[in-house]
Amino acid sequence: MRTNYLMITGSYPPNICGVGDYTQCFMSNTSNSWKLYYSNSWKLSEIFRKIKDISDYQCNNIIMQYPTQGYKWSILPQLLCIYYSLFTKKNFIVVLHEFSQRSRKAKLATCLFFIANRIIFTNEYERQYAIKKFRINPLKTDVIKIISNIENVSKIKSWDSRNIDIAYFGHLRPLKGLEDFLDTASHIYKLHKINITIIGQVLPEFKTYFENLIQQYDVPINLKLNLSSTEVSQELNNTKITFLPFPDGLSERRGSFLAAISNGSLVVSYKGIFTTPELFNIFIQTERNTAIKDIIKILEQTDAKSFEIFQHNCFQYLKYYIPQSWKEVVSLYEKSINKI
Template identity: 35%
Template sequence: MNKKIILIVGAYPPDACGIGDYSSQLVHADESHWECIVWKDWTFSGLCKLICSIKKSNVRYINLQYPTKASYGSLIPHLLCIYIAFFSDKRFMVTLHEFMRMGLCYRLAAIMFLLFANKVIFTTQVERKYASNIIPFRKNQFVVIPIYSNIAKAHVFKATNERNCDIAYFGLISPNRNIEHFIDLVKKIEFSHKCISAKIIGMIVEGSEDFLNFLRKETQETCIEFHLNKSNEEVAELLNDCRYTYLPFHDGVSERRGSFLASVLNGAIVITTKGPWTSSKFDKVCYYIDSDELHLVKKILDGVETSKSQIDIFEYLQSDVAKSWVDVSDKYLSLCR
């Protein structure tokens, strides 16, 4: 058996999916140690085909990246875990990119992973601790591997005062991501007679074309520019030209938020939300949206509020965040024993 890992994922570039992007970066960081199976047929017949494909390989370690849109509503991934754990000589690892945030039924189903997978990988300590409290006798099988950014660092790093864009929304383009709120915020700032430069940077999620048209209509009389479906390198350069990024997560910023990490890697100071899973280490590098959001953002853009800086970002990046995708890959391979 080779010290390699077969990675199974339900989405992959060019699909607009953060977990697909994560998987692509992981596989390409060290291609000699990874094989990738992109699998979207999460039916019983699809499971049989997938198992046959896995059995043909002499690779012992299997890693499922979960959930994706294709796999989320199916119990087939859980049956795959049980089959490999009990009826093969291979080892099954699952990376749970979500657990606490799952709906109750999905969380109950995911307990099968906690019970039967040889290793369960979380991207934050908060999620690992939550799972350990549910099934404490399995906690030694739960590990944390922090994410790295899907977006590279820009080649020439700009200081904040050298950047041309004042504020940008950055993330996937689909409903229920508070993008309309960002547009309303920019409109209010413009109405107060402040001239600013603003952008919406992101990838359009499949099926969200009508929503994008709605956003374009809402921004017709504003300064907002759209930069959509750009390459990783182009996105890095765009972020490197933003003074601030606006990331209005419903449940708050956390270590699993790739858009946050991409922003700080490219020197953009983050304006975001604080939630139940936001650890204290974000306090030094993030401005948190409060009930008087407009007043806060105007103070930030006017240079009145200056408590966060790129120096704070550099200190954060020297802490316990992953240093590269090779670093992330090495952490996975260290589990192959």
């Protein structure tokens, strides 16, 4: 039977990569018409081998998730896009999880994907940025928002039932706001003896960075590392405040944010160019120099009723602005591809 869709990724569990996790969740909800091509070796010298392996699937539609940890700095993914888009009758679709905030070098390399038959972005800001800055054809683009890679608990806890006062959740690496979290949480602890928890995954290349960073703080910090999806959702359901001080501000493309609100935690974060008007209703905005005061105020003034209202607003947002399931995400991909 002819395969209709081939998903390509450079990372896949147990590799630690958000896009890899996304791809696994996606593929777990597809029909037999979807196949997976995963490789963590992307040397330029392997181009002919890659073309042979991919072509052997005899698929009509080739979908590449980009970027992933596994590609590293290889330009081979872009060369595959050029080959299949221009020199074959197959459709090549690229899903860009990041673009506007990448380095200049990475952004220029990513531009090579604009030759693809279809480009899927994960939010409207990124789509508009690419259209305006690089004059790509809007008609060959789509936005399919991400949903959380973490499952939801069956019963959401109330404010008073949660034992973790403040938590950080996500990949533990530079440029994710971890320093701001630790600075803020440690200062609050010295005043109020709160429960501080870090929930996340550490890539091998950032293990030393994380260990050296944690050692700089002389307050008790509970580390919940490399947990299963079920365990993560339970921890988030036990967390009052999830503080996510992303340097570029909160956005819909932050899976850690979606996981937190899906499990009823109150999110505190910064605003940024990606923060949509709808998001302002479902998180508490703070700034680096006011975060200590703002979070203390939340801990002191939030009660069961106000927390329940906040949770309701978050669940309404998830219902009306985010795909409801991985099955729906798969369906949106297929509808987008069928427009080609």
